Amino acid sequence: MSLPDQAEGTTRRPSRQRSAVLALLDGLDGFRSAQDLHALLRQRGDSVGLATVYRALQALVDDGQVDVLRGDDGEASYRRCSTGHHHHLVCRSCGRTVEVADPPVERWAARVAAEHGFADVQHQLEVFGICSDCAARG
Amino acid sequence: MSLPDQAEGTTRRPSRQRSAVLALLDGLDGFRSAQDLHALLRQRGDSVGLATVYRALQALVDDGQVDVLRGDDGEASYRRCSTGHHHHLVCRSCGRTVEVADPPVERWAARVAAEHGFADVQHQLEVFGICSDCAARG
DNA sequence: AGCGTTCATGGGAATCATTCTCACATAGGT
DNA sequence: ACCTATGTGAGAATGATTCCCATGAACGCT
Numbered sequence: 013m014s015l016p017d018q019a020e021g022t023t024r025r026p027s028r029q030r031s032a033v034l035a036l037l038d039g040l041d042g043f044r045s046a047q048d049l050h051a052l053l054r055q056r057g058d059s060v061g062l063a064t065v066y067r068a069l070q071a072l073v074d075d076g077q078v079d080v081l082r083g084d085d086g087e088a089s090y091r092r093c094s095t096g097h098h099h100h101l102v103c104r105s106c107g108r109t110v111e112v113a114d115p116p117v118e119r120w121a122a123r124v125a126a127e128h129g130f131a132d133v134q135h136q137l138e139v140f141g142i143c144s145d146c147a148a149r150g
Numbered sequence: 151m152s153l154p155d156q157a158e159g160t161t162r163r164p165s166r167q168r169s170a171v172l173a174l175l176d177g178l179d180g181f182r183s184a185q186d187l188h189a190l191l192r193q194r195g196d197s198v199g200l201a202t203v204y205r206a207l208q209a210l211v212d213d214g215q216v217d218v219l220r221g222d223d224g225e226a227s228y229r230r231c232s233t234g235h236h237h238h239l240v241c242r243s244c245g246r247t248v249e250v251a252d253p254p255v256e257r258w259a260a261r262v263a264a265e266h267g268f269a270d271v272q273h274q275l276e277v278f279g280i281c282s283d284c285a286a287r288g
Numbered sequence: 289a290g291c292g293t294t295c296a297t298g299g300g301a302a303t304c305a306t307t308c309t310c311a312c313a314t315a316g317g318t
Numbered sequence: 319a320c321c322t323a324t325g326t327g328a329g330a331a332t333g334a335t336t337c338c339c340a341t342g343a344a345c346g347c348t
Contacts, residue, residue, distance in 0.1 A: 025315060025324060047305075061327040066306065086224040086334080087305065101266055110266050117255050121277045128239055128248050130279030137275040139259045141268030163295060163344060185334075199298035204335065224305080225334070295344080302337065313326070318319105 024071060032058040033068040034077070034092070042107030043081050043089035043100075081138065103143035112139070162209060170196040171206040172215070172230070180245030181219050181227035181238075219276065241281035250277070 024030070032053060037044075044052075050065045060068075069090050072078035079093040081100070091100075091109055097118075101110040117137060125133040162168070170191060175182075182190075188203045198206075207228050210216035217231040219238070229238075229247055235256075239248040255275060263271040 027314085027325060029326070045305085063307075063328080064326055067325080082220045082222075082224055084220075086220055086226065088224065101263060101268060103268065104270075112262050114255075114258055114262075116258070117252075117275070120252055120255070124239060124250050124252075125277055125279045129282035129285075130239060130241065130277075131282075131285050132242075133277060133279040135275065135277040137255070137273065139263055139268075139271060139273040141263045141271040144267035144269075147267075147269050165296060165343080167297070183334090197298095201299075201336075202297055205296080289348100291347085293345085293347105295342105297342070298340100300338090303335080305334095306332085308331065309329090311327095313324105315324080316322095318321085 029058075029060045029064050030068045030071070032060055033065060034072065037072075037078065037090065037092040040092070042109050043079075043091045043102060044107065045087050045089050047087075049090065099137045099139070101139045101141065103146055104140050105142055105146035108143050108145070167196075167198045167202050168206045168209070170198055171203060172210065175210075175216065175228065175230040178230070180247050181217075181229045181240060182245065183225050183227050185225075187228065237275045237277070239277045239279065241284055242278050243280055243284035246281050246283070 033049065036049060036052060036056070036058075046062075046066055046069055049069070050060065050062050053060045053065065069078060069080075073080050073090070076095050077092065078090050079100070081089045081091070081102070083089060089107070094111060096113075098111045098113050099117075101112050103109070114137070117135070121135040122133060125131075171187065174187060174191060174194070174196075184204055184207055185200075187207070188198065188200050191198045191203065207216060207218075211218050211228070214233050215230065216228050217238070219227045219229070219240070221227060227245070232249060234251075236249045236251050237255075239250050241247070252275070255273070259273040260271060263269075
């Protein structure tokens with residue numbers, strides 16, 4: 013039972029590694045695990061330590077520039093996202109993701125929580141499916 | 151990226167350990183980690199191996215008798231739940247949980263997925279907050 | 289009840305993602 | 319160039335979960 017912290021405009025010293033991670037994420041269209049990202053960076057020639065990849069991702073998440081998602085196996089996946097509040101429609105097979113918004117659910121969550129006396133409310137909503145490409149591919 | 155499997159009416163041989171896990175869950179009102187449940191069983195005197203607790207929980211989840219939830223730290227938490235489709239309003243502090251239903255979001259998820267060509271759709275929606283008891287307690 | 293087969297258990301090893309440690313490198317300011 | 323605070327990297331440490339395998343309990347049959 014842990015909760016997301018408030019994003020703070022953390023001042024960070026720029027570094028080649030941090031940029032590499034962000035650049036890599038910019039070129040990808042789905043959620044990827046830290047391990048995957050690390051492997052991709054190595055293939056690409058940008059050698060970055062695994063621990064640094066984790067640190068960079070954590071920092072980006074804290075800054076709200078990257079979204080993180082926990083798969084059913086507990087592994088965290090990361091994706092470059094728009095900064096506003098939104099949810100995801102994720103392909104279970106290839107990880108391709110579409111950002112979606114749903115104002116009604118925001119209100120619903122707030123109302124339900126209030127009805128039961130819960131405060132400081134947050135919610136998480138993700139939709140999983142098989143995208144048309146993967147469905148066609150078999 | 152893994153997906154929940156179809157629940158199958160798996161035939162299982164009854165055992166003291168399995169019953170103990172289920173009985174313990176029946177007496178609790180919030181999500182608890184497998185490690186917690188194991189510790190509670192030991193305190194209570196029902197000695198059960200950790201691996202067995204994991205196996206029992208997995209079986210119960212497959213049977214739909216127990217819901218599983220991944221915390222922000224990736225640790226899985228389990229709770230005895232009603233069998234129908236529902237979501238949860240969970241206290242971040244004590245884990246106390248209320249089951250809630252929201253038909254509109256079901257339709258919304260299906261529609262959004264269809265609009266983007268996604269098939270075989272599932273969704274997960276959980277609401278987190280601080281329950282009134284914990285808020286009062288500080 | 290006796291017996292063999294099959295499945296469950298438990299404990300310790302193995303796995304695997306993630307975090308920690310700490311010596312070294314590097315950015316920025318002076 | 320020099321100092322100092324901060325980032326990096328390699329490997330160790332952590333911790334949840336799963337695997338392995340020898341032992342034990344349930345079922346079916348007679």
